Amino acid sequence: QGFEVTVHNRKYYAFSDYKKEGTKVINICNQTTNGWSHDVLGRNWACYQGKRVTGQHTEKVHYLVDTEALSNGVFRQNPDTIAKINSIQSSWTAKHYPQFEGNYPSPAPVTEAVRQLANELPEAFDWRNVSGVSYVTPVRDQGGCGSCYAFGSLGMIEGRLKVVTNNKQTVDLSEQDVVSCSAYNQGCAGGFPYLTAGKYGQDFGLTLEANNPYKGVDSKCGTKQGAERYYTAYYNYVGGYYGGCNEELMRISLVRDGPLAVSFQYGMFDDFVSYGSGIYSPTPVKHDNGEYNPFVEVNHSVLIVGYGVDSPISVFRRISRSSRPTSRTPRTPKPLTIFNIIY
Numbered sequence: 001q002g003f004e005v006t007v008h009n010r011k012y013y014a015f016s017d018y019k020k021e022g023t024k025v026i027n028i029c030n031q032t033t034n035g036w037s038h039d040v041l042g043r044n045w046a047c048y049q050g051k052r053v054t055g056q057h058t059e060k061v062h063y064l065v066d067t068e069a070l071s072n073g074v075f076r077q078n079p080d081t082i083a084k085i086n087s088i089q090s091s092w093t094a095k096h097y098p099q100f101e102g103n104y105p106s107p108a109p110v111t112e113a114v115r116q117l118a119n120e121l122p123e124a125f126d127w128r129n130v131s132g133v134s135y136v137t138p139v140r141d142q143g144g145c146g147s148c149y150a151f152g153s154l155g156m157i158e159g160r161l162k163v164v165t166n167n168k169q170t171v172d173l174s175e176q177d178v179v180s181c182s183a184y185n186q187g188c189a190g191g192f193p194y195l196t197a198g199k200y201g202q203d204f205g206l207t208l209e210a211n212n213p214y215k216g217v218d219s220k221c222g223t224k225q226g227a228e229r230y231y232t233a234y235y236n237y238v239g240g241y242y243g244g245c246n247e248e249l250m251r252i253s254l255v256r257d258g259p260l261a262v263s264f265q266y267g268m269f270d271d272f273v274s275y276g277s278g279i280y281s282p283t284p285v286k287h288d289n290g291e292y293n294p295f296v297e298v299n300h301s302v303l304i305v306g307y308g309v310d311s312p313i314s315v316f317r318r319i320s321r322s323s324r325p326t327s328r329t330p331r332t333p334k335p336l337t338i339f340n341i342i343y
Contacts, residue, residue: 002032004199012037013184013199014050023063030057042203085283107246108239118248125255126306127159135162136259136305137170143216145188150175152261152301153197157206157230159259159305171230172209174223180212181221188218193261193301194242198235205229251307263301 002015014035017028030052038045085094110118127135137158142151154173161169178185182200185191200206211227238253238260239245254260 002035002195006040009040010037011040012048012050014048025062027060027062029060036203038203089283108244108249110246110248114246114248114252117252121251121255124306124308125251126308127163127254127259128305133167135159135167136303137162137172140175140214142175145179145216145218146190147175147179147188147216149185149191149193149196149261149263149301150178152263152303153193153201154178154206155303156193156259156261157197157201157232159303160257161230163258173206173230174209174212174214176209176214176216176219177207177212177221177223180219181223188216193263194235194237197261198232201230201232202235205231250304254304254307260304261301262304 002013004011004013006012012035014032017031017033019026019028032050034047034049036045037048079096082094082096137155140151142148154175158171158173161171178191178196178200179187182191182196182204184195184200197206207223207227207229212221212223237244238249250260250262
């Protein structure tokens with residue numbers, strides 16, 4: 001994890017420090033790793049390290065999961081479990097996904113002013129169909145690389161560029177450039193839209209797919225020198241800070257600015273890994289896989305393109321390459337987020 005602050009017209013960003021001793025990881029909570037600093041124009045750069053010099057500090061210890069041992073008991077979906085899910089409810093359909101077998105795996109308060117703004121929004125909205133016109137670029141497949149953050153982030157920038165130019169400019173941005181060239185994320189091991197569409201987009205710019213075609217693997221930065229880049233003028237979390245978001249603010253941002261990149265805990269419910277079609281709501285059924293569930297703590301980034309109550313509304317950037325549908329859709333009626341797939 002990391003943090004970013006702006007002090008006297010200079011931006012500072014660094015990751016929180018840690019050290020690894022075998023399977024033990026110690027968070028050094030009072031200091032950062034070597035980070036980046038630059039003026040707000042991005043011209044004058046420097047390295048820095050932050051350290052708390054007064055007061056007491058603590059170290060938190062975590063232990064790594066033995067993923068090698070877990071791989072010997074790879075995840076397998078139980079047909080009986082899938083049948084049970086389908087037998088106890090009818091709003092959605094569970095199905096078997098063999099390509100996943102063997103693989104690893106509260107909102108901020110709403111102010112009255114925000115509530116009034118949200119109440120003025122349309123009951124349903126979809127950037128794929130605004131008076132018959134789509135402002136969303138095609139869904140692409142991330143394959144086996146954990147690059148959902150790159151696809152969600154660049155999908156947002158591509159969509160918002162179409163919105164701000166009234167669909168006069170359509171670009172295909174390079175996810176591989178983000179995976180291979182951005183030091184703010186961890187390549188195929190994951191990352192965050194804030195650091196991709198936001199910080200990387202502002203500090204280094206986003207280039208076209210043709211300048212670094214997607215390979216879906218960790219590799220050295222292979223973007224063509226002198227490649228044209230698109231820069232992010234301004235970025236922030238919805239709500240102003242991480243954790244300051246709520247449904248109303250998301251809808252306001254979506255309608256006002258364009259498609260919105262978000263992250264969530266994929267596999268929060270055991271049965272979601274078997275989701276096939278229909279309107280999703282969780283069941284009490286759990287997969288019979290012992291203690292191994294490869295989706296328990298997997299974070300996923302997606303692109304929301306709309307909202308509604310009675311129709312599917314947003315696009316999920318895909319995890320698998322070609323064996324599953326290449327788009328998903330969640331919608332968010334209160335009090336529970338529910339999902340649907342577009343085929």
